[in-house]
Amino acid sequence: MTQLPLRAQLAAALGRTAATLSRVTGRGDGSVIGGRVGLILEPDLLRRLAADRRLALVSATNGKTTTTRLITSALQELGEVATNAFGANMPAGHVSALSQAKDAPYGVLEVDEKYLPEVLDTTGAAVVCLMNLSRDQMDRAAEIWLLAQKWRRALDGRDTHVIANCDDPLVTWGASTARQVTWVSAKQRWREDSWCCPECGGPLDRKDDDWACRECTFRRPEPTWFLADNAVIDPRGRTWPLDLQLPGRANQANAAIALAAAEAFGLPVERALPRLREVKSVAGRYTTVERDGRVLRLLLAKNPAGWLEAFDVADPALPIILSVNAQGPDGRDTSWLWDVDYRVLRGRPVYVTGERRLDLALRLHVAGVHFQLCETFREAVDAQAPGKIDVIANYTAFQQIRAEFGRAV
């Protein structure tokens, strides 16, 4: 493996120490502080840690953490894999992940959408996976058209092998400057951000998964991988039933991307897929926790497209608890609640909690959804009869609930 220069070795070692201290003192999981310490001592640390490894970067608005986990599981077939499994997806998190697995020949890094150009440039990653782009935390995230443009510039003329979802027009536009792209028809349910051509602004005509601009030549490229009903069709036309433990259509899409990425690393579907099937939950997402006979399944939804996918997973026969916050990582503007179509919850027992429960309450009221307002998550759980319950929460609300159950994974 790479022999790091002394300074970089020291920086990486001190970073690991900081990470350990952070964990043992209960301040965090150490994945950010360790990287920060390392980067202060050796600003070039990420490039040095990435050198001589085969890396995949994973970016999207939704599904980054899960897809990173799926690709990591698959590549473990080939050897040790360094990864930022807990979603610390900026350079400090990447440094931390790579320095904790010094000898791993492979790395799979989840990358914040805004940081992708920088991280790609620094690491020279061999593979980049791009799944979807949609509106997200507008008060702090970059606007998505602009974001896709930055991806275009970053990928332009590069030898990186891009695996991209061609059913998302904005992702397609962002990826299409790369020299080598494997297009995956991974589907896209949320379409409210892609009615206009990213190339010319003209109207996009859409039919099923296909799309084309009415005014210019920009259109959906021909995919070589397809997501079908609970199955993936590979470039040789073979159909692979997925049968994942992770629920929902969005995770089938993540798996399709993961299988294409695995193949880019030389790992065939027959060896990758059994690994994907072993994944049950990802950093608390989809996990089940229990309290006093109430069995709660935790679903994370951070933005309108994510809520659509969470509703797809939630069981219509069960009561549902919704929790919404508006702290920094959630976006402080709750306007996005109005982009979510909550009418699907009509007739279900709905319980509303979280720091911004009143925003959600009015939203549901206007949608004609009956609900019960609860001051705390505990109160919402106590209001349930024993049995199964679905929980959907946005980012910090989800982490608070997870913390109540001992950082459930």
Add this chain to the structure above:
Amino acid sequence: MQSESALRLVWIYPDLLSTYGDQGNVLVLEQRARARGIPVETLHVRSADPVPENGDIYLIGGGEDRPQILGAERLRRDGGLQRAIDRGAAMLAVCAGYQLMGTVFGGEEGQPVPGVGLLDISSGRGRHRAVGELAAEVDPELGLPTLTGFENHMGVTKLGPGVKPLSRTLVGTGNGDGTEGCYAGRIVGTYLHGPALARNPALADLLLHWVVGDLAPMDDTWYEHLRNERLGTVLSR
């Protein structure tokens, strides 16, 4: 499917300008009209399609720079909105949609872009992004309670003599000169998301009143809970 008696809401260019939950303003108007027994028809007009002239209330929302420029170009070329306003229709224009109703606004590189010209305002790019909760006292002539919402923009808007400020800011940036939004005739422009009409149901009722006349009282419990909580949080800082 259009009936003469229904209130006609027209949502302009949701494919370009609806990035910040702007659909909420449409949903709130629908809900508040229906709660008074007024039938509603809502039309979503894509940017490739003509804007009908026979709407009662028009809504246009926020968006990125490029869609804002495209939206302004298409509205100018189309002319339907301008004819509808001449006929006496009401309009709520939010953020990017507010700016483009003026004579000029700032493009991606700060270049001046001609607007639709329905409001006597001109906008440019400020130095800092204004992001956060806003509270403002509404022009007493309109008789509305304190305005609340969330702003997220880099615009600085100058009001000409043809418009009046909608409000004076207590917290937040708004137009950049101590005022927030503007109104003229039956057009209201604002930087506020939240969305604006969910956080300010009296503003929704003002638009409805302009086109349907007196409104019966309705249950505002959840609207008031949210307003009180937001204003309490913002004004106590």
